[in-house]
Amino acid sequence: MTYELDASLALSDLGEGKWQGHTSTGYANRVGPYGGWIAALLMKAILEQRPEGEPLSLTVTFLGGCQDGALTGSTRLLRRSRTNEHWTAEFSDVSGAGVAHAVATFGVRRPTVPIGTIAPPAPAPAALDIPPRPSFGSNGPGFFNRYDVRQFVGRPFKQNESTDSRAWVKDMDARPLDWISLAAHADAPLPRIFLITDKPSAIATMSMSVYFHATPDAFAEAGGDFILVDAECRAGHDGFHDQSARLWTASGRLLATTEQLVWYNAKRDA
Numbered sequence: 242m243t244y245e246l247d248a249s250l251a252l253s254d255l256g257e258g259k260w261q262g263h264t265s266t267g268y269a270n271r272v273g274p275y276g277g278w279i280a281a282l283l284m285k286a287i288l289e290q291r292p293e294g295e296p297l298s299l300t301v302t303f304l305g306g307c308q309d310g311a312l313t314g315s316t317r318l319l320r321r322s323r324t325n326e327h328w329t330a331e332f333s334d335v336s337g338a339g340v341a342h343a344v345a346t347f348g349v350r351r352p353t354v355p356i357g358t359i360a361p362p363a364p365a366p367a368a369l370d371i372p373p374r375p376s377f378g379s380n381g382p383g384f385f386n387r388y389d390v391r392q393f394v395g396r397p398f399k400q401n402e403s404t405d406s407r408a409w410v411k412d413m414d415a416r417p418l419d420w421i422s423l424a425a426h427a428d429a430p431l432p433r434i435f436l437i438t439d440k441p442s443a444i445a446t447m448s449m450s451v452y453f454h455a456t457p458d459a460f461a462e463a464g465g466d467f468i469l470v471d472a473e474c475r476a477g478h479d480g481f482h483d484q485s486a487r488l489w490t491a492s493g494r495l496l497a498t499t500e501q502l503v504w505y506n507a508k509r510d511a
Contacts, residue, residue: 277428415465
C-alpha cells in the first residue's frame with residue numbers, strides 16, 4: 242500500500258546530495274505547505290543518504306513562503322564521529338527562493354542509565370469517544386484531510402483560560418508511525434494564539450526543533466493508530482510566542498518532544 246504521505250514526499254535523486262521534489266495539494270496549508278510536511282520532507286531527504294544511527298534531533302528554520310510546484314533540495318554531511326553524524330538539508334521552491342533549512346543529528350544509541358524528570362501523560366479519554374476535527378472540505382487547508390485529530394483540551398477560537406491543548410492524532414490512512422511521520426506530527430498542535438482569541442489571525446512558524454525519544458517498541462506500539470499530543474505556550478508577546486509539546490503512545494511511551502517559535506499578529510482589543 243502506498244500511503245498519502247509517502248506519495249507526496251516522492252524525491253528524485255539527482256546525485257551528489259541533490260534532490261527534486263514537488264509540493265502537494267494534499268498537504269497544503271493556507272499559504273504554502275503544512276510545516277510538518279516540510280519537516281518530513283527534510284527528514285526524508287537526509288534519511289535517503291542512509292546516515293549511521295537513529296535520528297536524535299531535527300531543527301528546521303522556515304525561511305519564508307513556498308510557491309506551489311517543483312522543489313529543489315540538497316543534503317550534506319557536516320561531520321561524522323564514532324557515535325554521531327551531523328547533517329544539513331535545505332529546499333527551495335520553483336522561484337528559487339529558499340523555503341526551509343534543517344540541521345539533524347543522528348546517533349548510535351548504547352545502553353546507559355536512564356535519567357529525566359518528565360512525567361507520564363495525564364489520563365485521557367479514548368480517542369474514538371471524542372468527535373473528530375471537521376475537515377471543512379475544500380474550504381479548509383488540504384492537510385486537514387490527511388489527519389484524524391481528536392482534540393479534547395483547548396477549543397480553538399473559544400478564548401480558553403490557558404494555551405494548553407491535548408489531542409489524539411493519526412494519519413487518516415493509518416500510515417504506521419516512523420521517523421518521517423513523527424517529524425510531521427511534531428507540528429500537529431494548533432498555534433497557541435488560536436486558543437485564546439475568538440477569530441483566526443495570521444501566524445507563521447519561524448523554527449521548530451524535534452527531539453526524538455522513540456524506540457522500536459514504541460513505534461511498534463503506535464503502528465498506524467492514534468498518538469497523544471500535549472502542548473502549551475510558556476510566553477508570547479510583541480509578535481512572537483513559543484510552543485512546546487510532547488508526543489506519546491497510547492500507553493504513555495514518550496515518542497518526541499518539540500519546541501517552536503511562532504510569529505503572530507493578533508492585536509490587543511482597543
